[in-house]
Amino acid sequence: MDLRELIDLLPTGAVLTYPDVLAGYRQDWAKDPAAGTPLAVVRATGTADVSTTLRWADEHRVPVVPRGAGSGLSGGATAVDGGIVLSTERMRGISIDPVTRTAVAGPGLLNAEVKRAVAEHGLWYPPDPSSFEMCSIGGNAATNAGGLCCVKYGVTTDYVLGMEVVLADGTAVRLGGPRLKDSAGLSLTKMFVGSEGTLGVITELTLRLLPAQPVQSTVVASFATLTAATEAILAVTGALRPAMLEFMDTVAINAVEDELRMGLDRDAAALLVARSDAPGDHAAQEARIMLEACRAAGATEAFHTADPEEGEAFTAARRYAIPAVERLGPLLLEDVGVPLPRLGDLVTGIAGIARRNDVTVSVIAHAGDGNTHPLIVHDPADPDETERAHRAFGEIMELAIALGGTITGEHGVGRLKKAWLPNQLGPEVMDLTRRIKDALDPHGILNPGAIL
Structure with missing residues (x-):
């Protein structure tokens, strides 16, 4: 595959092809031994870069594996041979509205960085994975991460009010927003939370915040x-x-x-x-x-x-x-x-x-x-x-x-657990999942091999 077109379409330095760099993006923390070698790594700086990359990939049928901080534990960010690893690590903006108690954050921010930023306004972002100091907020949304305090305060999906997400064909859509109550249309925001990069790439998150946690x-x-x-x-x-x-x-x-x-x-x-x-x-x-x-x-x-x-x-x-x-x-x-x-x-x-x-x-x-x-x-x-x-x-x-439980409470299915997913969900739900995937990603370029 000739990458010159994609290199020309993106900002200088956004496309990386050095073998030693590619090696560092092959696996997440799951260390999947079946990881492939990507054609390139794209370090996007914003929604426009993600849209351009997906539009090009969809046209050329090149698989794309979205990646946050690489701290995933189920192989959800495992590279595939000849594909693109699309990293959101450089998308790190944040704005905070203390009146509505919301934050608009880029997916590359670490969970701990979001917590620190909102704490300056006397606010708190509750979801707290054990890896909060190294996991990204975009990856948290992609896997619907949980954490230690979720027994009382809920998981990531309970704090995502809206998002901007780029679909497989490069179309960027904005879902939800800084509204605590919103029943307009289908609950599409919730559909993308936990979708592990198989339905779209999250490029911005609107997060619900709480007042600072009391002394414990x-x-x-x-x-x-x-x-x-x-x-x-x-x-x-x-x-x-x-x-x-x-x-x-x-x-x-x-x-x-x-x-x-x-x-x-x-x-x-x-x-x-x-x-x-x-x-x-x-x-x-x-x-x-x-x-x-x-x-x-x-x-x-x-x-x-x-x-x-x-x-x-x-x-x-x-x-x-x-x-x-x-x-x-x-x-x-x-x-x-x-x-x-x-x-x-x-x-x-x-x-x-x-x-x-x-x-x-x-x-x-x-x-x-x-x-x-x-x-x-x-x-x-x-x-x-x-x-x-x-x-x-x-x-x-x-x-x-x-025992009536689940194969994943917060890390996602990724590639390491997908063989057991049909046993939990059953054939009807698996068929519905495939129909949704096919509708949003008809050419199957988004994170192939994850979940399904």
Whole structure:
């Protein structure tokens, strides 16, 4: 394919073809071994560049893989041979309206950068993936990312009021806007959130903001068994809606303790970190309720702190769990979720899968909404262990489906999980998904191989 036409159509330096640069854009954090080598990387500076690129790609039938920060964990930004990787990392503008409590942000901004920008106006953008310091707001929208506080405040789609999105043929459309209530037409904005770059490329987001989060009270509890921990989770969520309710198993506890030396109980089977941000004295009251629930479930140690720095230290420990476990070896990472009453069955079932396949599986979780992250440690250089790890990967998703759950709570299907999607959705929904995809991308150039 001759790239000279595209190079001439775009700003100088927007199209990159150096082999070492291409190598850096082949994979996201999922490290998909099937990643191809792209023809070029386009680093768009705005909607016009995206429209030009897609118009050219559609005309020449060249596949396009949209990419944000490359922090995805399901292979959604895996490059394909001979295609274009369309990066939005340079699209970083933001404007904030404190009156309507909205922000208009470019997709290349990091989640943490959006949080910092709106905080200067006394506002807060709630969705907070553990990778918030390195994941982009555009990628968050493309995968409908969640996070630690989503048990109370919801996920990305709950904060996207509008967007500009470029379709496969290069047409740019504006959907929604800075209106809290809007029932005009089909809910097209919501259709693009979570579409993983298969229906269009998001070039601007209008985000709903909240007043700054109140000071939080934190409860930390250790448990001798997984069953006791999951009973505590159900007791807490049955009594109130916490601002956060996080879970780490013994593998994660020890991996974090190896790195941070916080004095975590290495003998515990599970650790819960819960928070309340209820106003005034209500936070302390909710913390007491959560503390009592943990003790009633059999916590071996449980305490409450109103010290923001101490509470944040335990939250940071939970955020650090994935990189800490990754030090044990390369990971196959999942984000299966189930209805809360089945959480205990999922956690104990995963432990059984790990034993049967003789692999290490650490489970961390946004426990308050039933979204777990099984981390399967394996050595890719060991074919037998790799086979057992991948078998466990599939069995965990099958278990989640059998429990009425989902194969992905917040990371997206990407390429790594699509084989299990029909089992969850069924043939009728899969057919509907294909019809929508074909209608918006008739030549199949947008992120081929993802989801479908």
